[in-house]
Amino acid sequence: MLKYLNGNKNNFIKRLDNILDQRRIKATFKSTKVKKIIGDVKKNGDKAVLKYEKKFLKTKKINIKNFKFSNSEIKNSIKKLNSETKKSINLAFNRIYKFHKRQKFQSYVLKDRYKNNLSYTSSPISRVGVYVPGGTASYPSSVLMNCIPALIAGVKEIYMTTPALNQKYNSAVLYAAKKCKIKNIYKIGGAQAIAALAFGTKSIKKVDKIVGPGNEYVALAKKEVYGEVGIDSIAGPSEVTIVSDQSSNPEWIAADLIAQAEHDKYAQSILISNNKKCIKDVNVHLKKQLKKLPKKVIATASLKKFGMSILSKNLNKTIDIINSIAPEHLEIFIKKPKKILNKIKNAGSIFVGNYSPEAMGDYLAGTNHVLPTAGSARFSSGLSVHEFLKRHSIIKISKLGIERLGTSVINLAQHEDLIGHANSIKMRLKRKL
Numbered sequence: 001m002l003k004y005l006n007g008n009k010n011n012f013i014k015r016l017d018n019i020l021d022q023r024r025i026k027a028t029f030k031s032t033k034v035k036k037i038i039g040d041v042k043k044n045g046d047k048a049v050l051k052y053e054k055k056f057l058k059t060k061k062i063n064i065k066n067f068k069f070s071n072s073e074i075k076n077s078i079k080k081l082n083s084e085t086k087k088s089i090n091l092a093f094n095r096i097y098k099f100h101k102r103q104k105f106q107s108y109v110l111k112d113r114y115k116n117n118l119s120y121t122s123s124p125i126s127r128v129g130v131y132v133p134g135g136t137a138s139y140p141s142s143v144l145m146n147c148i149p150a151l152i153a154g155v156k157e158i159y160m161t162t163p164a165l166n167q168k169y170n171s172a173v174l175y176a177a178k179k180c181k182i183k184n185i186y187k188i189g190g191a192q193a194i195a196a197l198a199f200g201t202k203s204i205k206k207v208d209k210i211v212g213p214g215n216e217y218v219a220l221a222k223k224e225v226y227g228e229v230g231i232d233s234i235a236g237p238s239e240v241t242i243v244s245d246q247s248s249n250p251e252w253i254a255a256d257l258i259a260q261a262e263h264d265k266y267a268q269s270i271l272i273s274n275n276k277k278c279i280k281d282v283n284v285h286l287k288k289q290l291k292k293l294p295k296k297v298i299a300t301a302s303l304k305k306f307g308m309s310i311l312s313k314n315l316n317k318t319i320d321i322i323n324s325i326a327p328e329h330l331e332i333f334i335k336k337p338k339k340i341l342n343k344i345k346n347a348g349s350i351f352v353g354n355y356s357p358e359a360m361g362d363y364l365a366g367t368n369h370v371l372p373t374a375g376s377a378r379f380s381s382g383l384s385v386h387e388f389l390k391r392h393s394i395i396k397i398s399k400l401g402i403e404r405l406g407t408s409v410i411n412l413a414q415h416e417d418l419i420g421h422a423n424s425i426k427m428r429l430k431r432k433l
Contacts, residue, residue, distance in 0.1 A: 099366035131212035163189025
């Protein structure tokens, strides 16, 4: 089932990098289509959004006047939601809020011996757009993960878009939005929704930053509008890497690999083990569990094409392999996880111990599930409160300060041939220009 690789061979990391590179989707044609949609929405606003909604969702029910969910639509939809799901969303909200509350930015002030005041502070982004996938799969967890950090940061206006196939709404998504106090929710999706948020239309306000997952068109649209607005990241297909040994439970490992694979046929599930028997047993359990899985076709396609089992006898080599993959999710199911935990530098979230499946982090452990993919954990982090804050430096130089430091500034400015800079200091020191 899983492609077998011997990680003990020389130059294995280089070979692995080549395999991982093949997974990255070449999307030139789709990128061209996305650029066209964005240009159209930028120029024609709501009319263009409506055109693409009708084209892609194949529905005649939507019109410009009902882009936005009405209070009655939200209320009536939430009524249909069962109490158990509401309780689970409430629990997830509380745990995610509690964890992220601790991320609040701490301002500070530095006063030096010349009575200069240097401070570092922050202010929230004013207006944020949140994209929530819809259609055949809707994710209330995405609402919570993207909106709660924004709430804690102090974002005043949050606008949410989620596609509604045939004007059918996901009650759990709307309930989660209500928990997050979101009042502006729009029934639009795809690249046209990203463009509407980025440039604004008559119906939808222009935002300052766009966050949230989506399909390839959404990811490409976010990439295209970056610079006009901020974005969280360009999310690729989901991925997990699991490290195991003889003490691990192969049945549980198989379940966690499948949990990732059922997301998408491009999802990546990798097992690294020092134990051949564990690898063999995991493959046996994969076949058994896939037979009963509703999304068997998707998960099987993912595991066959992008699934891997890597034999690695050396712990340091295992660490190198993990840091090279830089996985979105890393599960460490070995007897002594501390041996490698502090040496892992590249991973979105790390799940330690047999009772820490990645699915816990997806929903209500409390940490964020919006994480870097496709190796970007080498240089980026998961979504946090800080993503919704702008940091500012405040500089107040005293008369004594400019007298004591000004000459050095003049020297540096003249060295860089920026005479205007030097003159601005000289004037304050009452020197000849």
